[in-house]
Amino acid sequence: MDPTEIDSHVFLVANDNQGGHADASGEAFVYNHQVNTILKQSLLLISFIGTIVVSLCLQFVSLRATPIEVPVLEVEGQSDQATPQGWELTTHHGTAELAIVSQEIGPALKLHADKSSFFIQKEFNVDLRLTPWLVWQWKITALPKQGDFTRTEQDDQPAQLILAFSKRFWEIRKCVSYIWGNTAPIGTMEDTAAGAFLPLIDVKAVVVRSGERDMDTWISESRNVFEDYKQLYGKEPESVVGIRIHINSQHTEAQAESLWGRIAFKSTP
Numbered sequence: 001m002d003p004t005e006i007d008s009h010v011f012l013v014a015n016d017n018q019g020g021h022a023d024a025s026g027e028a029f030v031y032n033h034q035v036n037t038i039l040k041q042s043l044l045l046i047s048f049i050g051t052i053v054v055s056l057c058l059q060f061v062s063l064r065a066t067p068i069e070v071p072v073l074e075v076e077g078q079s080d081q082a083t084p085q086g087w088e089l090t091t092h093h094g095t096a097e098l099a100i101v102s103q104e105i106g107p108a109l110k111l112h113a114d115k116s117s118f119f120i121q122k123e124f125n126v127d128l129r130l131t132p133w134l135v136w137q138w139k140i141t142a143l144p145k146q147g148d149f150t151r152t153e154q155d156d157q158p159a160q161l162i163l164a165f166s167k168r169f170w171e172i173r174k175c176v177s178y179i180w181g182n183t184a185p186i187g188t189m190e191d192t193a194a195g196a197f198l199p200l201i202d203v204k205a206v207v208v209r210s211g212e213r214d215m216d217t218w219i220s221e222s223r224n225v226f227e228d229y230k231q232l233y234g235k236e237p238e239s240v241v242g243i244r245i246h247i248n249s250q251h252t253e254a255q256a257e258s259l260w261g262r263i264a265f266k267s268t269p
Contacts, residue, residue: 070126072243073136073263075100075107083120084109092117093250105137105218105261109245112142113158113256117248125166126240126265132226133269136161137261139218140180140209144254147182149205152193156249157181159258162203163225164242174233175203177246178223180258181210189232204232218261222269240265 073084082098083089089096094116101110111118140158147156159180167173177192188207206228208221229237243263249256 068131068267070124070131070265071262072122072124072265073109073245073260075109075261078107078109087120087122089120090118092119092248094118101259103139103218103259103261108137108139109260111159111245111247111258111260113247113249115250115253117246117250119160119162119244119246121242121244123242124240128226128229128237128239128265131265131267132224133222133266134161134163134178134225134263135220135222135266135269136263137218137220138180139259140215140257141259142255142257143180143182143212143215144249144252144256145182146252146254147249147256149177149179149181149184149192149194150190152251154251155193156252156254156256158247158249158256159260160244160246161263162244162246163240164244165229165237166239166241173201174229174237175201176225176228176232177203177205178208178221179205181205181207184210186210189228206232218259222266224269225265 073087075084078084078100082096082100089098094114096116096118097112097114098120099110099112100107102108138159138161143158144156146154147158148154149157157179161178163176163178165174165176181188184207186207186209188205190205192203192205194203206223208223209219225240226237245260247256247258
């Protein structure tokens with residue numbers, strides 16, 4: 001029953017019983033009028049709160065429906081300097097050879113290793129619950145054929161895309177390395193030889209491509225990092241806090257060369 005109907009009903013009953021009860025009827029009318037006012041205000045408040053809740057829900061659905069993308073490497077618009085803006089270069093062995101070159105996909109970052117080992121890396125923070133997909137473009141033009149990421153004396157790869165994950169202060173740093181291998185089957189997931197010698201760091205590899213089959217061709221990749229981490233470490237990750245692009249050929253004393261296009265984290269593949 002509507003509050004206005006309640007008020008009308010009470011008022012009629014009060015009039016029907018006027019007799020010697022005028023004061024009581026007046027008090028009843030005032031009391032019920034106050035109740036009616038409170039009910040109306042409560043309904044308005046509930047309606048207002050409901051409107052806010054619906055609005056927030058619609059905004060949440062809209063945000064979830066809109067694809068999210070976090071760029072990590074943008075070669076387009078970079079200057080001719082070797083190291084991309086926001087990245088740091090570290091050389092472990094030999095000489096680092098980097099260049100921005102023109103390719104069919106547009107500008108690309110070329111890394112060349114001649115019996116050398118070096119990498120570029122960048123610190124940032126990406127919430128994998130919002131953007132679990134890592135997407136990138138790469139091409140391999142020189143492969144150290146004797147390379148094997150499971151053997152220390154042969155641990156050479158033309159391309160490694162390594163992610164570092166957030167951790168508690170008492171935990172060791174966990175990393176996932178997406179690699180273009182030499183002989184390991186595509187889809188292989190296991191510990192790396194390098195990880196066994198790194199203190200307080202656990203590095204596991206995922207073989208995305210292998211061998212000469214797809215060389216000299218630009219390939220676009222997408223990996224669900226959230227799910228890969230769960231499969232490798234048995235629990236859910238929180239965020240990625242750093243990324244590294246690594247090339248090395250010093251162990252096999254060979255040549256290695258890779259080219260990289262855009263890298264980003266996305267909410268959808």
